[in-house]
Amino acid sequence: MPIATATAAKRRILIVDDDAQLCEFLTEVLQHAGYDTVAAASGDEALQVVAAGEPDLALLDITMPGMTGLELAARLKAETSVPFMFLSAVEDAESARQAAAHGAVGYLVKPVDAARLMPAFEAGLARADDIRQLRRTEANLNAALAAGRETSLAIGLLMGKFQTDRNTAFEVLRDHARSSRRKINEVAEQLLAAEETLNGLHAGFASRISKGKS
The missing domain is CATH 1.10.10.10 (Winged helix-like DNA-binding domain superfamily/Winged helix DNA-binding domain)
Structure with missing residues (x-):
């Protein structure tokens, strides 16, 4: 019984990046920390995953061929209740400003290592939970x-x-x-x-x- 409860309580994380190696690394780190993960190599694929069942949080690469991470974030914000944080190869004020303007709950700069990933990720997930609770309270x-x-x-x-x-x-x-x-x-x-x-x-x-x- 406790095992079933723990499994049911797992948080589901969507990783969206066209870099297969990075997706594999992020998947391994997050699964080791107890999260369920699903990966998508493009914005279109990510939207298909979300349509089948909204994850608790999405990690979005800002720069991707086709639909960019910022464009995907705009779609998620307008059409779903999925919170998201960005992955970027660039660390500058403008990128951070764009992330905040799109409603991101966090911002990670590549290359990502496990030591930096988990604190930033868990802080973003906690902020996403706070926002979700505020929306629920407001709706009620x-x-x-x-x-x-x-x-x-x-x-x-x-x-x-x-x-x-x-x-x-x-x-x-x-x-x-x-x-x-x-x-x-x-x-x-x-x-x-x-x-x-x-x-x-x-x-x-x-x-x-x-x-x-x-």
Whole structure:
């Protein structure tokens, strides 16, 4: 049982570089450290790998024939949630600036040795985890705020229609949700949608009556 759990917890790393020897070296070092790896020799191949299942982190060579690492990073950022760090043969301020501008969580300069690779890699992976958690928290918060806003609107609607106070309107809405075994925000959404439909029908009737009088 512990072995299965450990295997399930392994992080999957995508290595993208047209240098087969470097890919082999990075694969060996990362697998020795307990990570699962998959290698791609081009940007197109990398996108195919990601489409089959997003890795936890991608290591991207900046300079590759065809699709460059920067172009691949732009695709990953726009189309996926895969965090990435760059591998570059050049160590200069402009390369680092471009990496940061593309949203990289780390930057490694070739030639890469194991002593420098693992600290930089693990720091990048930790930053990727922090970003992923922030996005998850933001998504949950936005969902909660949206649900709360819809519920508040539904309560206001009930108060106006039935000339009742806020607490009574909330309790009726909550009791109805419980009796139908649904979430209160789902009932609120349905109520608001029904009101919108009724308003649309009312406008249609009013228009027909107005035309009939004229």
